[in-house]
Amino acid sequence: MQIGSYVLPNNVFVAPMAGVTDRPFRQLCRGFGAGYAVSEMVTSRKDLWHTLKTSRRADHTGEPGPIAVQIAGTDAEMMAEAAVYNVDRGAQIIDINMGCPAKKVCNKWAGSALMQDEPLALGIIEAVVAACAPHGVPVTLKMRTGWCAREKNAVRIARAAEALGVQMITVHGRTREQGYKGSAEYETIAAVKAAVRVPVVANGDIDSPAKAQAVLAATGADAVMIGRAAQGRPWILREVAHYLATGELLAPPLVLEVCRALLVHLQDHYTLYGEYTGVRSARKHIGWMVRGLVGGEELRARINELEDADAQWRAVSDYLQALAQSHERWPHAIALKTPANEVETPREL
Numbered sequence: 001m002q003i004g005s006y007v008l009p010n011n012v013f014v015a016p017m018a019g020v021t022d023r024p025f026r027q028l029c030r031g032f033g034a035g036y037a038v039s040e041m042v043t044s045r046k047d048l049w050h051t052l053k054t055s056r057r058a059d060h061t062g063e064p065g066p067i068a069v070q071i072a073g074t075d076a077e078m079m080a081e082a083a084v085y086n087v088d089r090g091a092q093i094i095d096i097n098m099g100c101p102a103k104k105v106c107n108k109w110a111g112s113a114l115m116q117d118e119p120l121a122l123g124i125i126e127a128v129v130a131a132c133a134p135h136g137v138p139v140t141l142k143m144r145t146g147w148c149a150r151e152k153n154a155v156r157i158a159r160a161a162e163a164l165g166v167q168m169i170t171v172h173g174r175t176r177e178q179g180y181k182g183s184a185e186y187e188t189i190a191a192v193k194a195a196v197r198v199p200v201v202a203n204g205d206i207d208s209p210a211k212a213q214a215v216l217a218a219t220g221a222d223a224v225m226i227g228r229a230a231q232g233r234p235w236i237l238r239e240v241a242h243y244l245a246t247g248e249l250l251a252p253p254l255v256l257e258v259c260r261a262l263l264v265h266l267q268d269h270y271t272l273y274g275e276y277t278g279v280r281s282a283r284k285h286i287g288w289m290v291r292g293l294v295g296g297e298e299l300r301a302r303i304n305e306l307e308d309a310d311a312q313w314r315a316v317s318d319y320l321q322a323l324a325q326s327h328e329r330w331p332h333a334i335a336l337k338t339p340a341n342e343v344e345t346p347r348e349l
Helices: 021-030 052-057 076-088 111-116 118-135 155-164 187-195 209-219 235-245 255-290 296-305 309-326
Strands: 012-014 035-044 066-074 094-097 139-144 168-172 200-203 223-226
Touching: 021 035, 021 139, 021 255, 035 223, 066 076, 066 168, 076 118, 076 223, 076 235, 094 111, 094 118, 111 139, 118 155, 118 296, 139 155, 155 187, 168 187, 187 200, 187 209, 187 296, 200 209, 209 223, 209 235, 209 255, 223 235, 255 296, 255 309
Parallel strands: 012 035, 012 223, 035 066, 066 094, 094 139, 139 168, 168 200, 200 223
Antiparallel strands: none
Protein backbone atom coordinates (compact mmCIF):
# COMPACT_ATOMS: atom_id res chain seq x y z
CA MET A 1 0.00 0.00 0.00
CA GLN A 2 1.48 3.32 -1.06
CA ILE A 3 0.49 7.00 -0.93
CA GLY A 4 2.78 9.12 -3.04
CA SER A 5 6.31 8.11 -2.05
CA TYR A 6 5.20 6.67 1.30
CA VAL A 7 5.03 2.89 1.54
CA LEU A 8 2.72 1.80 4.36
CA PRO A 9 3.28 -1.34 6.45
CA ASN A 10 -0.23 -2.66 5.83
CA ASN A 11 -3.64 -1.73 4.44
CA VAL A 12 -5.54 -1.33 7.72
CA PHE A 13 -6.11 2.31 8.68
CA VAL A 14 -7.67 4.06 11.65
CA ALA A 15 -10.24 6.68 10.69
CA PRO A 16 -10.07 10.33 11.71
CA MET A 17 -12.66 10.88 14.46
CA ALA A 18 -13.56 14.19 16.05
CA GLY A 19 -12.50 14.30 19.68
CA VAL A 20 -10.75 10.94 19.46
CA THR A 21 -7.89 10.62 16.99
CA ASP A 22 -5.52 13.02 18.68
CA ARG A 23 -1.80 12.27 18.74
CA PRO A 24 -1.92 9.94 21.79
CA PHE A 25 -4.74 7.87 20.27
CA ARG A 26 -3.05 7.71 16.87
CA GLN A 27 0.12 6.45 18.53
CA LEU A 28 -1.90 3.91 20.52
CA CYS A 29 -3.45 2.61 17.30
CA ARG A 30 -0.09 2.54 15.54
CA GLY A 31 1.24 0.46 18.41
CA PHE A 32 -1.61 -1.99 17.89
CA GLY A 33 -0.99 -2.43 14.19
CA ALA A 34 -2.57 0.46 12.28
CA GLY A 35 -0.70 0.96 9.03
CA TYR A 36 -1.89 4.55 8.75
CA ALA A 37 -3.60 7.11 10.97
CA VAL A 38 -5.15 10.47 10.03
CA SER A 39 -5.54 13.40 12.40
CA GLU A 40 -8.76 14.98 13.52
CA MET A 41 -9.80 17.64 11.06
CA VAL A 42 -8.04 20.99 11.32
CA THR A 43 -10.03 24.06 10.35
CA SER A 44 -9.04 26.21 7.39
CA ARG A 45 -10.04 29.34 9.32
CA LYS A 46 -6.83 31.26 9.93
CA ASP A 47 -8.29 33.06 12.95
CA LEU A 48 -8.58 29.72 14.76
CA TRP A 49 -5.13 28.32 13.99
CA HIS A 50 -3.62 29.68 17.17
CA THR A 51 -6.37 28.46 19.49
CA LEU A 52 -5.50 25.78 22.01
CA LYS A 53 -7.84 23.30 20.33
CA THR A 54 -6.22 23.68 16.91
CA SER A 55 -2.69 23.72 18.29
CA ARG A 56 -3.34 20.39 19.99
CA ARG A 57 -4.74 18.93 16.79
CA ALA A 58 -1.63 20.09 14.92
CA ASP A 59 0.73 18.54 17.48
CA HIS A 60 2.73 15.67 15.95
CA THR A 61 5.54 15.50 18.52
CA GLY A 62 7.19 12.09 18.39
CA GLU A 63 4.65 10.73 15.93
CA PRO A 64 5.97 8.24 13.35
CA GLY A 65 5.47 9.11 9.71
CA PRO A 66 3.83 9.51 7.43
CA ILE A 67 2.00 12.26 9.29
CA ALA A 68 -1.43 12.78 7.71
CA VAL A 69 -3.50 15.85 8.54
CA GLN A 70 -7.12 16.30 7.55
CA ILE A 71 -8.30 19.81 6.73
CA ALA A 72 -11.84 21.13 6.40
CA GLY A 73 -13.34 24.28 4.95
CA THR A 74 -15.38 25.86 2.20
CA ASP A 75 -13.04 28.31 0.48
CA ALA A 76 -10.42 27.10 -2.00
CA GLU A 77 -7.84 29.75 -1.17
CA MET A 78 -8.26 29.24 2.58
CA MET A 79 -7.97 25.48 2.20
CA ALA A 80 -4.77 25.88 0.18
CA GLU A 81 -3.34 28.14 2.90
CA ALA A 82 -4.38 25.64 5.55
CA ALA A 83 -2.61 22.86 3.67
CA VAL A 84 0.66 24.80 3.54
CA TYR A 85 0.27 25.86 7.19
CA ASN A 86 0.06 22.20 8.25
CA VAL A 87 2.85 21.10 5.91
CA ASP A 88 5.07 23.71 7.55
CA ARG A 89 4.21 22.07 10.88
CA GLY A 90 5.11 18.56 9.86
CA ALA A 91 2.24 17.22 7.75
CA GLN A 92 3.50 14.81 5.09
CA ILE A 93 0.08 14.00 3.61
CA ILE A 94 -2.94 16.32 3.42
CA ASP A 95 -6.41 14.79 3.51
CA ILE A 96 -9.45 16.82 2.39
CA ASN A 97 -12.57 16.31 4.49
CA MET A 98 -15.71 15.79 2.42
CA GLY A 99 -17.11 13.12 4.69
CA CYS A 100 -18.06 14.66 8.02
CA PRO A 101 -21.87 14.57 8.42
CA ALA A 102 -22.06 16.74 11.57
CA LYS A 103 -24.69 19.47 11.33
CA LYS A 104 -22.39 22.17 12.69
CA VAL A 105 -19.93 21.35 9.90
CA CYS A 106 -22.45 20.84 7.09
CA ASN A 107 -24.46 23.93 8.03
CA LYS A 108 -21.37 25.90 7.00
CA TRP A 109 -21.19 23.89 3.75
CA ALA A 110 -18.03 22.08 4.81
CA GLY A 111 -17.50 18.34 5.21
CA SER A 112 -19.92 16.16 3.27
CA ALA A 113 -22.01 19.23 2.40
CA LEU A 114 -19.41 19.98 -0.27
CA MET A 115 -20.72 16.99 -2.22
CA GLN A 116 -23.81 19.10 -3.01
CA ASP A 117 -21.66 21.69 -4.76
CA GLU A 118 -19.33 19.83 -7.09
CA PRO A 119 -17.74 22.92 -8.68
CA LEU A 120 -16.78 24.22 -5.23
CA ALA A 121 -15.57 20.79 -4.11
CA LEU A 122 -13.38 20.39 -7.19
CA GLY A 123 -12.11 23.96 -6.89
CA ILE A 124 -10.95 23.15 -3.36
CA ILE A 125 -9.26 19.95 -4.49
CA GLU A 126 -7.47 21.73 -7.32
CA ALA A 127 -6.24 24.52 -5.03
CA VAL A 128 -5.01 22.15 -2.31
CA VAL A 129 -3.19 19.89 -4.78
CA ALA A 130 -1.51 22.92 -6.36
CA ALA A 131 -0.45 24.25 -2.94
CA CYS A 132 1.01 20.90 -1.86
CA ALA A 133 2.78 20.04 -5.12
CA PRO A 134 5.85 22.27 -4.57
CA HIS A 135 6.41 20.56 -1.23
CA GLY A 136 6.10 17.05 -2.67
CA VAL A 137 3.12 16.40 -0.37
CA PRO A 138 0.41 14.04 -1.68
CA VAL A 139 -3.25 14.97 -1.26
CA THR A 140 -5.97 12.46 -0.41
CA LEU A 141 -9.75 12.75 -0.18
CA LYS A 142 -12.31 11.31 2.24
CA MET A 143 -15.95 11.48 1.24
CA ARG A 144 -19.30 9.75 1.47
CA THR A 145 -21.32 7.98 -1.21
CA GLY A 146 -23.28 11.20 -1.77
CA TRP A 147 -25.50 13.74 -0.09
CA CYS A 148 -28.63 11.56 -0.10
CA ALA A 149 -29.92 8.31 -1.57
CA ARG A 150 -31.21 10.13 -4.66
CA GLU A 151 -27.87 11.77 -5.38
CA LYS A 152 -24.93 9.43 -4.96
CA ASN A 153 -22.22 11.27 -6.83
CA ALA A 154 -19.11 9.68 -5.31
CA VAL A 155 -18.04 8.12 -8.61
CA ARG A 156 -18.25 11.43 -10.47
CA ILE A 157 -16.30 13.28 -7.78
CA ALA A 158 -13.72 10.49 -7.54
CA ARG A 159 -12.99 10.60 -11.27
CA ALA A 160 -12.61 14.38 -11.20
CA ALA A 161 -10.47 14.28 -8.04
CA GLU A 162 -8.12 11.75 -9.60
CA ALA A 163 -7.77 13.93 -12.70
CA LEU A 164 -6.87 16.87 -10.45
CA GLY A 165 -4.09 14.93 -8.73
CA VAL A 166 -5.61 13.31 -5.64
CA GLN A 167 -3.56 10.22 -4.83
CA MET A 168 -5.94 8.20 -2.64
CA ILE A 169 -9.70 8.23 -2.07
CA THR A 170 -11.54 6.97 1.01
CA VAL A 171 -15.28 6.39 0.79
CA HIS A 172 -17.57 5.91 3.79
CA GLY A 173 -20.44 3.71 2.66
CA ARG A 174 -23.22 6.05 3.77
CA THR A 175 -24.73 9.28 2.50
CA ARG A 176 -24.66 12.51 4.48
CA GLU A 177 -28.41 12.10 4.99
CA GLN A 178 -27.85 8.77 6.75
CA GLY A 179 -25.34 10.08 9.26
CA TYR A 180 -24.43 6.86 11.08
CA LYS A 181 -27.88 5.28 10.89
CA GLY A 182 -28.67 2.11 9.04
CA SER A 183 -25.98 -0.01 7.47
CA ALA A 184 -23.11 0.99 5.25
CA GLU A 185 -23.40 -0.11 1.62
CA TYR A 186 -20.41 -1.12 -0.41
CA GLU A 187 -21.72 -1.10 -3.98
CA THR A 188 -20.85 2.57 -4.39
CA ILE A 189 -17.34 1.97 -3.04
CA ALA A 190 -16.94 -0.83 -5.58
CA ALA A 191 -18.09 1.54 -8.33
CA VAL A 192 -15.54 4.14 -7.23
CA LYS A 193 -12.78 1.53 -7.25
CA ALA A 194 -13.76 0.47 -10.77
CA ALA A 195 -13.74 4.07 -11.96
CA VAL A 196 -10.28 5.20 -10.80
CA ARG A 197 -6.69 3.95 -10.76
CA VAL A 198 -5.56 5.53 -7.49
CA PRO A 199 -5.89 3.49 -4.28
CA VAL A 200 -9.41 3.36 -2.81
CA VAL A 201 -10.10 2.80 0.89
CA ALA A 202 -13.38 1.29 2.14
CA ASN A 203 -14.85 2.71 5.35
CA GLY A 204 -18.01 2.01 7.34
CA ASP A 205 -19.19 -0.74 9.71
CA ILE A 206 -15.93 -2.71 9.59
CA ASP A 207 -15.81 -4.28 13.04
CA SER A 208 -14.06 -7.65 12.67
CA PRO A 209 -11.38 -9.40 10.61
CA ALA A 210 -14.01 -11.36 8.71
CA LYS A 211 -15.97 -8.21 7.90
CA ALA A 212 -12.82 -6.49 6.68
CA GLN A 213 -12.05 -9.38 4.35
CA ALA A 214 -15.64 -9.46 3.08
CA VAL A 215 -15.63 -5.71 2.39
CA LEU A 216 -12.36 -5.91 0.47
CA ALA A 217 -13.75 -8.81 -1.57
CA ALA A 218 -17.01 -6.97 -2.27
CA THR A 219 -15.43 -3.66 -3.24
CA GLY A 220 -12.02 -4.53 -4.65
CA ALA A 221 -10.71 -1.72 -2.44
CA ASP A 222 -7.03 -1.48 -1.63
CA ALA A 223 -7.44 -0.89 2.11
CA VAL A 224 -9.96 -0.68 4.91
CA MET A 225 -10.44 2.16 7.39
CA ILE A 226 -11.77 1.37 10.85
CA GLY A 227 -13.32 3.99 13.10
CA ARG A 228 -15.74 3.30 15.91
CA ALA A 229 -14.74 -0.36 16.28
CA ALA A 230 -11.28 0.80 17.40
CA GLN A 231 -12.68 2.69 20.38
CA GLY A 232 -11.68 0.70 23.43
CA ARG A 233 -10.37 -2.07 21.20
CA PRO A 234 -7.46 -0.65 19.20
CA TRP A 235 -5.97 -4.12 18.80
CA ILE A 236 -8.72 -4.84 16.24
CA LEU A 237 -6.36 -3.13 13.79
CA ARG A 238 -3.69 -5.73 14.45
CA GLU A 239 -6.23 -8.54 14.31
CA VAL A 240 -7.54 -7.39 10.94
CA ALA A 241 -4.07 -6.87 9.46
CA HIS A 242 -2.96 -10.35 10.59
CA TYR A 243 -6.12 -12.01 9.26
CA LEU A 244 -5.85 -10.30 5.88
CA ALA A 245 -2.22 -11.36 5.59
CA THR A 246 -2.50 -14.95 6.84
CA GLY A 247 -6.16 -15.97 7.03
CA GLU A 248 -5.64 -16.78 10.70
CA LEU A 249 -7.29 -15.23 13.73
CA LEU A 250 -5.05 -13.81 16.43
CA ALA A 251 -5.62 -14.66 20.07
CA PRO A 252 -6.85 -11.71 22.17
CA PRO A 253 -4.03 -9.56 23.54
CA LEU A 254 -2.52 -10.25 26.92
CA VAL A 255 -4.16 -8.22 29.66
CA LEU A 256 -0.73 -7.00 30.76
CA GLU A 257 -0.03 -5.75 27.22
CA VAL A 258 -3.28 -3.78 27.19
CA CYS A 259 -2.48 -2.49 30.68
CA ARG A 260 0.89 -1.16 29.61
CA ALA A 261 -0.45 0.39 26.42
CA LEU A 262 -3.43 2.09 28.08
CA LEU A 263 -1.37 3.49 30.94
CA VAL A 264 1.16 4.95 28.50
CA HIS A 265 -1.73 6.35 26.47
CA LEU A 266 -3.15 8.05 29.56
CA GLN A 267 0.19 9.65 30.40
CA ASP A 268 0.50 10.93 26.82
CA HIS A 269 -3.04 12.24 27.10
CA TYR A 270 -2.33 14.19 30.28
CA THR A 271 0.86 15.60 28.74
CA LEU A 272 -0.98 16.87 25.65
CA TYR A 273 -4.05 18.29 27.37
CA GLY A 274 -2.83 19.13 30.84
CA GLU A 275 -4.34 17.67 33.98
CA TYR A 276 -7.70 19.45 34.07
CA THR A 277 -8.76 18.75 30.47
CA GLY A 278 -6.77 15.53 30.19
CA VAL A 279 -8.52 13.82 33.09
CA ARG A 280 -11.93 14.70 31.70
CA SER A 281 -11.27 13.79 28.08
CA ALA A 282 -9.59 10.51 29.11
CA ARG A 283 -12.81 9.29 30.72
CA LYS A 284 -14.34 8.29 27.40
CA HIS A 285 -11.25 6.28 26.39
CA ILE A 286 -11.27 4.43 29.72
CA GLY A 287 -15.02 3.90 29.45
CA TRP A 288 -14.72 2.37 26.00
CA MET A 289 -11.88 0.10 27.12
CA VAL A 290 -13.73 -1.44 30.08
CA ARG A 291 -17.31 -1.25 28.81
CA GLY A 292 -18.98 -4.61 29.22
CA LEU A 293 -16.24 -6.07 31.40
CA VAL A 294 -16.84 -7.30 34.93
CA GLY A 295 -16.33 -4.35 37.25
CA GLY A 296 -16.10 -1.94 34.33
CA GLU A 297 -19.21 0.03 35.27
CA GLU A 298 -17.92 0.49 38.80
CA LEU A 299 -14.62 1.78 37.45
CA ARG A 300 -16.39 4.20 35.11
CA ALA A 301 -18.48 5.55 37.96
CA ARG A 302 -15.36 6.04 40.05
CA ILE A 303 -13.22 7.76 37.44
CA ASN A 304 -16.07 10.11 36.56
CA GLU A 305 -15.69 11.52 40.07
CA LEU A 306 -11.91 11.82 40.01
CA GLU A 307 -10.30 15.10 38.98
CA ASP A 308 -6.68 14.22 39.68
CA ALA A 309 -4.55 12.65 36.92
CA ASP A 310 -2.51 10.52 39.31
CA ALA A 311 -5.64 9.20 41.03
CA GLN A 312 -7.27 8.38 37.69
CA TRP A 313 -4.15 6.64 36.42
CA ARG A 314 -3.86 4.59 39.61
CA ALA A 315 -7.53 3.60 39.52
CA VAL A 316 -7.13 2.28 35.99
CA SER A 317 -3.84 0.57 36.84
CA ASP A 318 -5.35 -1.15 39.87
CA TYR A 319 -8.35 -2.36 37.85
CA LEU A 320 -6.21 -3.76 35.03
CA GLN A 321 -3.71 -5.37 37.40
CA ALA A 322 -6.62 -7.11 39.15
CA LEU A 323 -8.03 -8.17 35.79
CA ALA A 324 -4.66 -9.68 34.91
CA GLN A 325 -4.84 -11.85 38.02
CA SER A 326 -7.96 -13.58 36.72
CA HIS A 327 -7.41 -13.39 32.95
CA GLU A 328 -4.19 -13.91 31.04
CA ARG A 329 -5.76 -12.59 27.85
CA TRP A 330 -8.25 -9.81 27.34
CA PRO A 331 -11.70 -11.24 28.12
CA HIS A 332 -14.66 -11.01 25.80
CA ALA A 333 -17.00 -8.29 26.97
CA ILE A 334 -20.36 -9.29 28.36
CA ALA A 335 -23.51 -8.12 26.61
CA LEU A 336 -23.50 -4.36 26.85
CA LYS A 337 -26.14 -2.80 29.08
CA THR A 338 -24.73 0.70 29.09
CA PRO A 339 -27.08 3.24 27.48
CA ALA A 340 -25.40 4.52 24.33
CA ASN A 341 -25.66 8.14 25.42
CA GLU A 342 -23.54 7.53 28.54
CA VAL A 343 -20.39 7.16 26.48
CA GLU A 344 -19.70 9.76 23.83
CA THR A 345 -19.87 8.45 20.28
CA PRO A 346 -17.47 10.41 18.08
CA ARG A 347 -18.01 11.44 14.50
CA GLU A 348 -15.94 9.82 11.82
CA LEU A 349 -14.69 12.65 9.64
